[in-house]
Amino acid sequence: MKIDRKQETIDELESEIRETKVAKSSVAADIQEKEAELAEVEAEIDEVGDEFEEVKNELQDRKAELEEAKSEKNDLQREQDRLLDEARRRSNEQRETKEEIEEAKERIPDLEDEIDDLRLELEKAQKNRESIAEVVDDLRAEKRELGAAIDDLEDEISAAQQEYAELEAKAGQSGDTSYGRAVTSVLNTDVDGVHGTVAQLGAVDAEYATACETAAGGRLANVVVDDDRVGQRCIEYLKSRNAGRATFLPLTEMRQRSLPSLPDRDGVVAFAYNLVDFDPEYAGVFSYVLGDTLVVEDIETARELMGEFRIVTLEGDLVEKSGAMTGGSKSGSRYSFEGSDGKLERVAARINELEDERQSLREELRDVEERLENARDRETDAADQVREIETEIEGGETEIAEIEDRIGRLEEDLAEIEDEREAVSDEMDELEERIAGKNGTIADIEERIAELEAEVEDSALPDLTAEAESIREDIDDLERRKDDLDADRNELELEKEYASEAIEELHEEIEAAQNRKAEAKEEIEEYEDRIAEKEATLEEKEAEIAELEEELADLKEEREALQDAASAAREERDGARERVNAVESDLAECREERDRLEWEIEELAAQVEEYDPEEVPDHEEVEAEINRLEGEMAALEPVNMLAIEEYDRVQDELDDLQDRKGTLVEEAEGIRDRIETYEARKKETFMDAFGAIDEQFRDIFERLSNGTGRLHLENEDDPFEGGLTMKAQPGDKPIQRLNAMSGGEKSLTALAFIFAIQRHNPAPFYALDEVDAFLDAANADLVGEMVDELAAEAQFVVVSHRSAMLDRSDRAIGVTMQDDNVSAVTGIDLSTGDGDGDAEPEVPADD
Secondary structure, eight states, rough: OOHHHHHHHHHHHHHHHHHHHHHHHHHHHHHHHHHHHHHHHHHHHHHHTTHHHHHHHHHHHHHHHHHHHHHHHHHHHHHHHHHHHHHHHHHHHHHHHHHHHHHHHHHHHHHHHHHHHHHHHHHHHHHHHHHHHHHHHHHHHHHHHHHHHHHHHHHHHHHHHHHHHHHHHHHSSSSTOOHHHHHHHHHSOOOEEEEETGGGGEEEEEEEHHHHHHGGGGGGEEESSSHHHHHHHHHHHHHTTOOOOOEEEEEETTTOOOOHHHHHHHHSEEEHHHHHEGGGGHHHHHHHHHHOOEEESHHHHHTTTTTBBOOOTTOOOOEEEEEEEEOOOSOOOOOOTSSSSOOHHHHHHHHHHHHHHHHHHHHHHHHHHHHHHHHHHHOOOOOOOOHHHHHHHHHHHHHHHHHHHHHHHHHHHHHHHHHHHHHHHHHHHHHHHHHHHHHHHHHHHHHHHHHHHHHHHSSSHHHHHHHHHHHHHHHHHHHHHHHHHHHHHHHHHHHHHHHHHHHHHHHHHHHHHHHHHHHHHHHHHHHHHHOOOOOOOOHEEEEEEEHHHHHHHHHHHHHHHHHHHHHHHHHHHHHHHHHHHHHHHHOOOOOOOHHHHHHHHHHHHHHHHSOOGGGGGGGHHHHHHHHHHHHHHHHOOOOOOOOHHHHHHHHHHHHHHHHHHHHHHHHHHHHHHHHHHHHHHHHHHHHHHHHHHHHHHHHHHHHHSSSSEEEEOSSSSSGSSSOOEEEEEOOSSEEEGGSSSSSHHHHHHHHHHHHHHHSSSSSSSEEESSSTTTOOOHHHHHHHHHHHHHHHSEEEEEOOOOOHHTOOEEEEEEEEEEEESSSEEEEOOOTOOOOOOOOEEEEEETT
């Protein structure tokens, strides 16, 4: 279809081309007719023109001369107009420049007054900032002290709580006293002559309880009896029941000892004997128990009296006469006087006191933190105010310098404008004279032309000339018409050619499409074969997947069965443990029952020995007693005979677990040791790098700012738990942190830190983007020197507008704007300069 449409277009174009050729032939015939007419008119003009040839030639010359004179006059007038505009523009520029100079001069005193006011404000702001900084430092120190105090209190509370838990676990029926089996057995019997333990017979104030209990030590558990016979009976009683050992103090053998003179010095409290309240009956006992033990306030006093007395401090530290010293985090004896508050109560009271003190310190710490936060906010505001004032002062000084520079430039421009105005005035005077001369010349030429035209008006030459011009215009119109027809025919020919080419392209596309169709058929057949293969493979894979799913289902069932078996095994293990625990409990009860029965047998045996034969019960009573005992024995049934074997098996499992636990503990200790080693190495490496960088930072900062600076760790003991700050003191300024510096000082400090790292561990490449933007010329030059020095070991790419960087660079790349608003990148190689001042060669930017 496209080919048919193109063929119809070609037929139409050929018809139009034929019509265009016919029209062109008609126009050519008209041109020939007009040319014949023009030849006849020109022949008549030649006949008439011979008579006025000289007049005509002169008239043409005069007209040409007149046109030339007018043109020159017009040029002079245009130049005069331009000079007038230039003079007016220069006058306006001169007036505007003078006004701008006056305004600038009037602005300078105002700026100087503002700068003076800002400097006064700056001094006040700096004093305010320094005072706030001192407050912040004081609050930080107070916060650290409170934190340390709270940590110490928490450690003390933890120790007291642990001590309380231990005492509570040991506590018996009498306060917090937990006597041994022997003492308890004696106290629980109704033996005449037993008064009780030493601890039960005395009392002491809570203030001196720890010291007196430490002085008495284990003797607090000694049992006080009437005489040695009572003591003997108690000892035999313990032996008969295998109940352990105890110490007995017969009152008949206890003698009160005299005490030496009390040392007269600070820190000495009294002898422990005098601090305990007891019945006078027991004076000898407490003299034996406490002896001449001296109670002092602290260990320093005890050290001064060492060797003279047996000494105990209020905190429970003990110093023997021999010089042996006993003390530490836990103090006192495991026993306490029951007549006073027990150790358990004292520890609980101490815990409450510590908790109250910690709560008070925490509230104080929160108050300090709030005040510190407010002070920090005020410090930040003060620093911001100082920076704002400094920025305003710098801006005012910069504005004054810019105004002075602008005044200088404006005065120079004003002098140039005055010189140009004078030059323009001279040039205008000259143009006036030349225009007056041209006006006279034009008047003479016009007068002569009028005379010549009067001579020509009486002849037929003007009409013939006009007719000839009209014929020429007609010929020109016909020529243009002919050219238009040629152009139309060329366009039609070109369209015909395009249509023919389009037909050829369509034929080629048809042929290519047929080829692609054949190729597509081949590809379809190939893809159909591959699809069949893939479908067969898919069926095989689906079959394999089905088999794997069945196998996976079997494995899942097997896993569930194993999980059930494991759960059953764990339940069985837990049940076995419960049975073992039950067996152990039963075994303990059986042992206690056995001990009780043995004691009853011994009691019965003792009673039998003391009874007369007549008092022995008869056979029926014995049988009744036997039946009773057998009933009690039967009540103990059933006895698990496998308990011992189960106990041995569980004991073996426990031993195995303990061995495994020991192995894991050793491995854990090894891992902890390695972790500590790595942490130590990490800290050592960090501190080495920190020290080296700090040393380089001090040197570079002094070089750049003529001041002192250093790096500071917020937590020197554990640097990884805190941050790093930079403390700097530029020349003639106080020490301040980075966030309190001006923009230029911050830039110098940050660059000093970067250069310090570069010196310690150089990197191959650095990119610095306008790091000297806030620096003055002198500091920018110092930074340029440093970059030039470090460039020997690394490559620096610096974006800068300062000559201090450009002068030291090896290659400069610049971006300029062209006339068509397109950016152009140009590179200049500065490394090949020989110092003779010649321009450096321009190279491509990507070279």
